[in-house]
Amino acid sequence: QKEVEQNSGPLSVPEGAIASLNCTYSDRGSQSFFWYRQYSGKSPELIMFIYSNGDKEDGRFTAQLNKASQYVSLLIRDSQPSDSATYLCAAASSGSARQLTFGSGTQLTVLP
Amino acid sequence: DAGITQSPRHKVTETGTPVTLRCHQTENHRYMYWYRQDPGHGLRLIHYSYGVKDTDKGEVSDGYSVSRSKTEDFLLTLESATSSQTSVYFCAIGGTGNGNTIYFGEGSWLTVV
Numbered sequence: 001q002k003e004v005e006q007n008s009g010p011l012s013v014p015e016g017a018i019a020s021l022n023c024t025y026s027d028r029g030s031q032s033f034f035w036y037r038q039y040s041g042k043s044p045e046l047i048m049f050i051y052s053n054g055d056k057e058d059g060r061f062t063a064q065l066n067k068a069s070q071y072v073s074l075l076i077r078d079s080q081p082s083d084s085a086t087y088l089c090a091a092a093s094s095g096s097a098r099q100l101t102f103g104s105g106t107q108l109t110v111l112p
Numbered sequence: 113d114a115g116i117t118q119s120p121r122h123k124v125t126e127t128g129t130p131v132t133l134r135c136h137q138t139e140n141h142r143y144m145y146w147y148r149q150d151p152g153h154g155l156r157l158i159h160y161s162y163g164v165k166d167t168d169k170g171e172v173s174d175g176y177s178v179s180r181s182k183t184e185d186f187l188l189t190l191e192s193a194t195s196s197q198t199s200v201y202f203c204a205i206g207g208t209g210n211g212n213t214i215y216f217g218e219g220s221w222l223t224v225v
Binding site for chain 2: 042043092101
């Protein structure tokens with residue numbers, strides 16, 4: 001069974017710090033990886049996706065992918081209280097790139 | 113917003129009754145999905161559709177059926193609701209272009225008592 005595991009958290013960081021969220025996946029054939037943010041009581045919203053080894057930056061967010069280690073991470077620089085949410089990691093299935101397998105999420109709290 | 117509307121947004125129903133959740137999209141996406149989200153389990157795929165009348169099972173399809181008679185509408189039916197189907201249900205669209213990203217609707221909160 002294809003699995004995506006996330007550090008369970010909860011994770012607390014002070015405002016202005018770097019938050020590091022980690023994810024591992026079991027399907028070595030997975031090609032694309034996604035980070036979603038979900039506020040309590042709301043739907044998941046896409047932060048960014050990555051499919052090449054290395055880093056991908058978008059504003060304060062950096063996604064990192066290491067296919068050899070089957071590891072994906074999300075760094076949030078200059079964390080703000082508004083970043084407090086649950087972060088979901090997802091991998092696109094090697095069987096069908098249009099099906100995503102999600103981790104159970106990491107709850108992040110940014111303390112003012 | 114990704115142009116996805118779910119209805120109803122909240123529903124309480126009794127065990128053994130049928131329930132239908134509706135997802136309507138205005139984006140003309142070929143792919144549509146139903147996920148459920150439960151504490152400790154994350155989002156799990158129930159069924160998905162890759163075109164009108166073309167559907168397939170996901171990871172947790174037992175007890176659910178779907179139908180797609182029009183591109184814009186994807187229905188999820190619980191034939192006989194059970195308490196284990198109390199959950200938040202998210203419809204999603206996408207899976208093509210933009211890295212195969214999918215976009216979620218606002219969710220339907222279902223309680224089976």
